Amino acid sequence: xxxxxxxxxxxxxxxxxxxxxxxxxxxxxxxxxxxxxxxxxxxxxxxxxxxxxxxxxxxxxxxxxxxxxxxxxxxxxxxxxxxxxxxxxxxxxxxxxxxxxxxxxxxxxxxxxxxxxxxxxxxxxxxxxxxxxxxxxxxxxxxxxxxxxxxxxxxxxxxxxxx
Numbered sequence: 001x002x003x004x005x006x007x008x009x010x011x012x013x014x015x016x017x018x019x020x021x022x023x024x025x026x027x028x029x030x031x032x033x034x035x036x037x038x039x040x041x042x043x044x045x046x047x048x049x050x051x052x053x054x055x056x057x058x059x060x061x062x063x064x065x066x067x068x069x070x071x072x073x074x075x076x077x078x079x080x081x082x083x084x085x086x087x088x089x090x091x092x093x094x095x096x097x098x099x100x101x102x103x104x105x106x107x108x109x110x111x112x113x114x115x116x117x118x119x120x121x122x123x124x125x126x127x128x129x130x131x132x133x134x135x136x137x138x139x140x141x142x143x144x145x146x147x148x149x150x151x152x153x154x155x156x157x158x159x160x161x162x163x
Contacts, residue, residue, distance in 0.1 A: 007060070007068050007087035014046075020069055021049045023142050024058060024154050031114040031138045036156065058140055058154035059090040065106075065152060066090060077160065079124040093122050095129070105137075109153055114138035118155075121163060133159040 010016040025045060028036040036056070039048040049056055055074035059065035070078070070085050078085055078093065091103075101120075109115050118135040135157045139150045 005060075005066075005087075007066055008083060010068060011082060011086045017046050017069075020058070021046045023140050023151065024049065024056070024069070026143050027140045028136075028138055028154070028156070030141075030143065032116075032136060052156075055157040055160075056154065057085075057157075058152055060152045061150055064089050064091070067093075068152065069154070074157070077124070077130070077157065078122075079126050079128070084125065095121060095123055106153060109137045109139060110150065129163045130160045131163050132157050133161060 010020075022045065025036045037048045037052045037054075039045065050071045052071055052073060055071065055077045057070040057074040058068055060068045067085050067088050067090050070082065075082060075085060094101075105115070105118070105120070114136060115138075116134075116136045118137055119131060119133050120135075121129055121131055123129050132155075135155050137153055137155045140152045140154050141150055142148055
């Protein structure tokens, strides 16, 4: 069984998306000190994040973290549909030989809250590789429910180059 939780059903649920995008935005603001995406007061936060010019994705905290969110740019970058990416163990976004380095990096994010200017090689579904440049990875939490602790990590990828 790929996973014991229906991540795709969550991702397709408007209530989950509103709550998760709020958490992404608030935790990014907390760690980085500015807004995740530019928007006006009348802009829907989910639409602003889903249609951001930058790739934004997250995975849920677990022993084997699985993607629980990806905006349209992230789906295009990994050359997947939501049905393919959501619920996929996020370790599969890195080449097998680089997964141990990725795990160490995520431990660093967990202990420090965020890391900026991250660079790393990732792999798309079609096997093409790209280098993430200048990314920010941060811990996602819910400030209204601090007792939940760290819910996962998220990334905003501002620049990539093919390798």
